[in-house]
Structures are given as structure tokens and as C-alpha cells.
Amino acid sequence: MPIEYGDGSDSNAGRIVQVVYGIKDDTSSISVSGSGSGNLWSGPSITMSDSNNRVLILGSITLGLNSEQRADIILYRGSSALAIGNSSGSRFRATGATNSYVCYYAADASISHLDSPGSGTHQYKIYGHQGAGGGGRTIYMNRTGCDSNNGEYSRYSSSLVLMEIAYS
Numbered sequence: 038m039p040i041e042y043g044d045g046s047d048s049n050a051g052r053i054v055q056v057v058y059g060i061k062d063d064t065s066s067i068s069v070s071g072s073g074s075g076n077l078w079s080g081p082s083i084t085m086s087d088s089n090n091r092v093l094i095l096g097s098i099t100l101g102l103n104s105e106q107r108a109d110i111i112l113y114r115g116s117s118a119l120a121i122g123n124s125s126g127s128r129f130r131a132t133g134a135t136n137s138y139v140c141y142y143a144a145d146a147s148i149s150h151l152d153s154p155g156s157g158t159h160q161y162k163i164y165g166h167q168g169a170g171g172g173g174r175t176i177y178m179n180r181t182g183c184d185s186n187n188g189e190y191s192r193y194s195s196s197l198v199l200m201e202i203a204y205s
Contacts, residue, residue, distance in 0.1 A: 049203040050204055051203065053200055054086050054087075054203050055201045056198065058196065059080045059196060061179060062179065062192075064177060064179045064180045065078060065179070066178065067176050068173055069175075069176070070173045070174075074111065074164050074166040074167075076163075077176070077178045078195065079160060080162055080197045082158055082159060082160040083159055084157070084159075085154060085157060085159070085201060087204075087205075089204045090202060090204050091152060091201070091202045092151070092153075092202070093151050093199075093200040094148060094198070095148065095149055096147065096163075097145050098145065098148065099143050099144070099145050101143040101177040101178075102135075102140065102176060102177070103177070103183070104182065107135065107136050108134065108166065108176045109134045109165070110132050110135070110165060111165075111166060112132040112162075113162040113164060114154055118130070120148065129168050132148060133146035133148060139183075140182030141181055141182075141183050141190075143179075143180065161197055161199065179193045179194060180193065
């Protein structure tokens with residue numbers, strides 16, 4: 038149903054066509070030596086109803102680290118990295134980042150991106166990246182870097198919302 042405006046015109050543009058919600062409530066991790074990336078979550082998929090439409094992606098991703106460090110997140114659609122920073126020298130391009138001052142804490146990274154995936158079914162994924170040098174480091178999703186089965190530690194959830202938005 039089109040959106041009707043006060044001047045009598047109407048349009049489908051801007052209408053929410055469908056919403057897909059993905060939640061990850063278990064944990065995952067990747068270990069890197071030096072600098073590296075890996076898939077933390079193969080998230081939700083959306084099947085587009087019109088190839089001209091857009092997908093509004095909103096997300097909250099919780100990461101923990103095994104030492105004082107920063108972890109980057111990268112949003113992917115298939116093999117394409119989305120919403121990443123501009124290229125500047127040899128700097129890594131990421132969607133967002135979290136910081137952990139000690140391994141007892143977890144931190145959130147938020148995602149907001151308007152994608153133009155075209156026709157078909159598209160899966161969105163979250164990768165973690167660690168750029169700090171040195172020995173092996175681990176990025177944890179939905180838990181702290183330090184972990185023990187007692188009340189001092191928590192488990193978290195991460196989520197992605199995919200909204201197909203009519204474009205024309």
C-alpha cells in the first residue's frame with residue numbers, strides 16, 4: 038500500500054517491506070597471531086522482493102578480548118565488506134571497533150548501514166579483526182575475555198535487524 042501525502046500524491050518509496058531479525062545468544066571466538074580476521078557470526082539472510090529496494094541494517098555486537106586491546110568488526114554481505122572506513126595508507130578498514138581495558142569486560146559495537154544488495158537472497162556476517170602485534174590474541178563474541186562459571190561473569194547476545202525499504 039503506498040504512502041499518501043497531504044498534497045494527494047502517493048509513493049511506495051520509504052515503506053518497510055519486510056523485517057528480518059537475527060540474534061546470536063551463544064558464544065564464538067577467533068584466535069589470531071599478529072594481525073588477522075575471522076568469521077564470528079554468519080548472521081541472518083534476507084530475500085529481496087525488488088532488486089531496486091535497499092536494506093537498512095541495524096546491529097549491536099558484543100565482544101570481549103583476552104587482554105588490553107582493540108578489536109575491529111567488519112560487516113559483510115557475502116564476500117563484500119560493507120560500511121568500512123576510507124583507505125588511508127596501510128591502515129585497516131573496518132565497520133566499527135570495541136575496546137577492552139581488561140579481560141573482565143565486554144564492549145558493544147553498533148552498526149547502522151543502508152545497503153543496496155540487488156535481487157536474490159543475501160546473508161550478512163560479522164567478522165572480527167585484531168590488528169595489534171605480538172603473540173596470539175583471541176576475540177570473543179558474547180562473553181568476556183576472562184571467563185569462569187560464576188556470578189562475576191556474564192553471557193551476552195548480539196543482534197542484527199535487516200529491514201527491506203522500498204526505494205521506488
